[in-house]
Amino acid sequence: MINVTIDKYSGFCFGVVYAIEMAESILKKEGSLYCLGDIVHNNKEVERLNQLGLKVIDHSYLKKIRDCKVLIRAHGEPPSTYDLALKNNIQLIDASCPVVLKLQSQIKDGYEEIKEIDGQIVIFGKEGHAEVVGLIGQTNNDAIIVACVDDLDKIDFNKSIYIYSQTTKSPDAYKTVTLEIKKRIEESGNKSSLKYIVNDTLCRQVSGREPQLINFSQKNDVVIFVSGQKSSNGKMLYKSCKEVNPRSYFISDLSDLCKSWFVNISSVGICGATSTPRWLMESVRDEINKIT
Numbered sequence: 001m002i003n004v005t006i007d008k009y010s011g012f013c014f015g016v017v018y019a020i021e022m023a024e025s026i027l028k029k030e031g032s033l034y035c036l037g038d039i040v041h042n043n044k045e046v047e048r049l050n051q052l053g054l055k056v057i058d059h060s061y062l063k064k065i066r067d068c069k070v071l072i073r074a075h076g077e078p079p080s081t082y083d084l085a086l087k088n089n090i091q092l093i094d095a096s097c098p099v100v101l102k103l104q105s106q107i108k109d110g111y112e113e114i115k116e117i118d119g120q121i122v123i124f125g126k127e128g129h130a131e132v133v134g135l136i137g138q139t140n141n142d143a144i145i146v147a148c149v150d151d152l153d154k155i156d157f158n159k160s161i162y163i164y165s166q167t168t169k170s171p172d173a174y175k176t177v178t179l180e181i182k183k184r185i186e187e188s189g190n191k192s193s194l195k196y197i198v199n200d201t202l203c204r205q206v207s208g209r210e211p212q213l214i215n216f217s218q219k220n221d222v223v224i225f226v227s228g229q230k231s232s233n234g235k236m237l238y239k240s241c242k243e244v245n246p247r248s249y250f251i252s253d254l255s256d257l258c259k260s261w262f263v264n265i266s267s268v269g270i271c272g273a274t275s276t277p278r279w280l281m282e283s284v285r286d287e288i289n290k291i292t
Contacts (some may be wrong), residue, residue, distance in 0.1 A: 067090070
């Protein structure tokens with residue numbers, strides 16, 4: 001018999017839990033609620049909440065509505081969203097993650113400081129990601145976004161730099177980028193005259209999951225990583241699993257499971273992203289037990 005276990009650390013982070021609980025509370029009382037963007041990057045959870053009355057809208061739709069309630073998800077929003085809501089009498093139910101709100105405040109203060117010396121705000125993150133959109137909004141969209149070392153050519157190494165990271169990025173990847181920036185500043189010969197500040201803005205609850213998942217993946221013959229296709233955090237964590245256990249498989253739905261993955265093995269570990277609901281991982285466990 002195959003031993004199937006679910007990683008106890010996997011599942012929603014506290015920011016996502018807070019947003020979903022807030023949405024469920026309002027839906028229970030009022031039956032419907034707008035949400036600006038997917039409340040979480042997991043289609044199955046979005047579908048579940050949609051059935052309860054949560055309607056996902058985008059920013060273009062937000063411009064057309066008035067006199068209603070709109071939920072802001074954990075990723076946060078730029079100042080322009082709050083300005084529009086005030087103008088159109090929209091009550092914002094702000095479920096922004098406290099970690100993200102703190103980062104937004106840090107970037108806003110950093111931007112005010114560094115523009116006095118003609119410097120640059122650099123954000124390590126995924127361009128277009130909801131959290132990053134909210135972050136660059138704190139700089140009047142004047143920040144430089146880098147996703148990897150290849151993007152560093154966007155930076156002027158003759159100017160001061162304050163760098164921040166999207167909260168859900170890999171600590172190792174952030175370290176690689178910040179060290180490369182330091183190296184290029186030194187090579188430019190401007191080290192003594194420039195300010196280079198690396199801000200530690202990663203979410204510890206999220207970044208701590210990477211070593212935990214590596215350990216979990218090494219203990220199991222097969223790893224089933226459950227995540228939505230849109231989840232940046234999911235892609236990052238799955239990569240870590242795959243590197244230490246080649247028999248790691250990424251799925252978003254029960255139909256993605258393949259019976260051949262479970263031949264001649266004794267253990268299966270199920271884990272997921274910070275956007276993966278516990279109930280979905282439990283459903284995967286039950287389905288594996290059924291087909292094996």
